[in-house]
Amino acid sequence: MHAIICQENGSHYISMVFGYYRDRARSYYADYWIVWDSKKERLIKWPTFKPKKKFLEKQILIVDAEQNDWKLNQDGEGCVNFLNRNLLDSIMRENNQPQNILEQCRKIDKGYTYDEVHEIKTQKDIEDLDWITGNFHDAYIAKKKLQDDGKLYLKFEGIWGCDLEVWFWGDLEYDMSSRDSELVDDPYWFDSTIFFHDGFVYLIDEEDMTVEKITTDYCYFKARHMEYRVIPK
Structure with a gap:
């Protein structure tokens, strides 16, 4: 640890x-x-x-x-x-x-190396990110940008102890409207689910989610790749 x-x-x-x-x-x-x-x-x-x-x-x-x-x-x-x-x-x-x-x-x-930018590739990577973010409790999307290289950039603030930068890319699909601070009164996340399915990684603003449960009522992200960087406070 x-x-x-x-x-x-x-x-x-x-x-x-x-x-x-x-x-x-x-x-x-x-x-x-x-x-x-x-x-x-x-x-x-x-x-x-x-x-x-x-x-x-x-x-x-x-x-x-x-x-x-x-x-x-x-x-x-x-x-x-x-x-x-x-x-x-x-x-x-x-x-x-x-x-x-x-x-x-x-x-x-001896031998441990901390990667400042880390890609989600395994179930352990998901579990580590859940530890870091507390399942995104109290998080909100403070910044968002679709970059010229096709990557979606997000900056989450409100996480206990840190901010978090996240990038998604590869056959990207997402809907942020239910948590868009410019459109809704409550942009804050209470919980989250991250999982793999058919070669994609998903991040959704609700616990115990599956692909079948995703609707426009949720803020979700789907891509071939997801990586993140922790910004300690």
């Missing part, structure tokens, strides 16, 4: 994620992740949401949701298989970072 870590000064960096836990004794939203610091020298606790803000503002974006090497409980909490919560709590509480633990973390972190 890897994530974009959004810092208070507006900068960001990529980190492997080594654990995820909730501290419900403090708050319903007091969940946190174990990640590298910006220099990749130490492990730190990183809350999902920025502290002391009036509204919930995400400060971590999961860009690779792979957890095959994790131990997880029934609530989805856990960590990579050579760590455990007691050890991590001790490391954070005592500020004691054993070198052998850090070396193991560095070892499993």
Whole structure:
């Protein structure tokens, strides 16, 4: 698992994620992740949401949701298989970072490359984008342009923690009228579905959609190719 870590000064960096836990004794939203610091020298606790803000503002974006090497409980909490919560709590509480633990973390972190522009080609790509966008909850299309090269460009804003640029191309078909901010009072998405069908990739502004359910009541996009770029906030 890897994530974009959004810092208070507006900068960001990529980190492997080594654990995820909730501290419900403090708050319903007091969940946190174990990640590298910006220099990749130490492990730190990183809350999902920025502290002391009036509204919930995400400060971590999961860009690779792979957890095959994790131990997880029934609530989805856990960590990579050579760590455990007691050890991590001790490391954070005592500020004691054993070198052998850090070396193991560095070892499993080798070889990962973050692609700033990523094409949707597999089911895992779809799942990763759902993690990033929260299924496009609260998103709206802020910009749209059919480019000279035939690609449809969209910029989504309103996503928790980021904006998102998306491109569709190849036998392109779409209808945005039901979410066009110039035509309707409610351009905001509540949920979404992304899926493959007969060589096409689809994005629709509703959950649990299929090709057969698509009508002009929905905002939808269909193309041979779809790629995206995350713009952290």
